[in-house]
Amino acid sequence: GENVEQHPSTLSVQEGDSAVIKCTYSDSASNYFPWYKQELGKGPQLIIDIRSNVGEKKDQRIAVTLNKTAKHFSLHITETQPEDSAVYFCAASRSTGTASKLTFGTGTRLQVTL
């Protein structure tokens, strides 16, 4: 089965700096890579995703890059703000056509300090 590794487990940055979270996956057939943000006491929420036919995707201050050859993908947050503080999860799956059987990474706790 798929195995997703995520690093770092914790990340502290100053407000305004950039943050990068990296994930690697094992199944070369995986082609869908979402990122979820979990705020304290809440369920995870999708913030951005990328599919294997795309190398990079941006949405305002958030970007995701994918390197299929190396089987890794990364989340980039620029100009970090206190509200970016949360736990971030990467995930990977094949498009099975039956269910989103995502395999999640172990999470990165991002703290943005003033």
Place this chain on the structure above:
Amino acid sequence: NAGVTQTPKFRVLKTGQSMTLLCAQDMNHEYMYWYRQDPGMGLRLIHYSVGEGTTAKGEVPDGYNVSRLKKQNFLLGLESAAPSQTSVYFCASSYSGGETGELFFGEGSRLTVL
């Protein structure tokens, strides 16, 4: 909009007791999932359903049962709770499971088994 609602939010059980977690979604989603979240282990899929009346095993199904009698509800049961089942449980739903499988999560149910 309610989205995905989980009840109860907190529960303490003694070893050997049984209980049921209820998940309800009002988005008319076909797919529903139960995950457990443990420190350092991310989110792991317990069971899922691709439609009313169907269920399937995920990554960690042992000790749990599920039912999907109505499209909007997905129940997770523990017949004989064990301390290893102490965790935060998240229900999720999605419109489709293939190409566009964004998961919508509930706020979680924290279960402690003594």
